[in-house]
Amino acid sequence: MEKKKAGAAPRDYALHEQIGFFLRQASQRHVAIFANRIGDKLTTTQWAALSKLKEIQPCSQNQLGRETAMDVATIKGVVDRLAKRGLLTTLRDETDARRLVLSLTEDGHKAIARNVDAALDVSEETLKPLTTAERMMLVELLRKIS
Amino acid sequence: MEKKKAGAAPRDYALHEQIGFFLRQASQRHVAIFANRIGDKLTTTQWAALSKLKEIQPCSQNQLGRETAMDVATIKGVVDRLAKRGLLTTLRDETDARRLVLSLTEDGHKAIARNVDAALDVSEETLKPLTTAERMMLVELLRKIS
DNA sequence: ATTTTTTTATTTGTATGCAAACGAGTATCG
């Protein structure tokens, strides 16, 4: 018999049963697949910023951060590196002196075009162990807990 | 009609439909919940290392890294910070001069005991939007793609 | 027994990721 203090029922904690651990593992595998498939030394985050920018450009830096679920400090670093590589441009907004207006460059468009197929393949390979029904289910469950 | 080069059917890429984005979002929410619930300024990674070490101690640094799915460079940083805070000790193995033998300290055990309930609550709150059946399904699907 | 391979730990470099604090510009409301 285990000794317990009044009402203090100690619960067990098994790391390999926790949802956080599975989320981290799955993310790791996805990132690894991405790194293998994408040639241009683009990270998942950089790719997210580029592809989302293509959807909504021109837009401000903070807005792009919100759309890609990145912190203001994080999106700044990502944008800085992409700008340094000439994949996007940053211009001060004329009507709002705070805003940095982001736009894809020619090279940015090319980089996207060059990697779209590979990026879609990444999603495909990540979900390869699942059936079509399971894939839809997984996405739906992840959306619910996001 | 869109112009295409021979056989090059351009596919669309929508960030908000990709599995990688959902995984990242869900992980972010989980980490945020953890940070809110855990008082001792422990991160998810540090908690993973501590709780796993309790399961398998004593063990080497690399072994703990493998068990917690951390890179050798990552686990070193985590172990260093935990050692600096006095939550675990590192000793050279007598029989194998390469190995760093890790063990929880008294404070380490206390920190775990102090936060086990909260850590379990983190998993609970993360999965709160899901039914019991959905939770089991999600874990199973994540396991399959890990 | 010597060579080869593996394993373990360390270090460096690059890239997220978030909290917190800051300054500057804009909007709001009394």
Added chain:
DNA sequence: CGATACTCGTTTGCATACAAATAAAAAAAT
């Protein structure tokens, strides 16, 4: 109009996360 609140971008500090190179020790192969 003027005080207040909010937004945008920046910077710093800390903590993962992984690739790659190094070094030392141990194990395996010949």
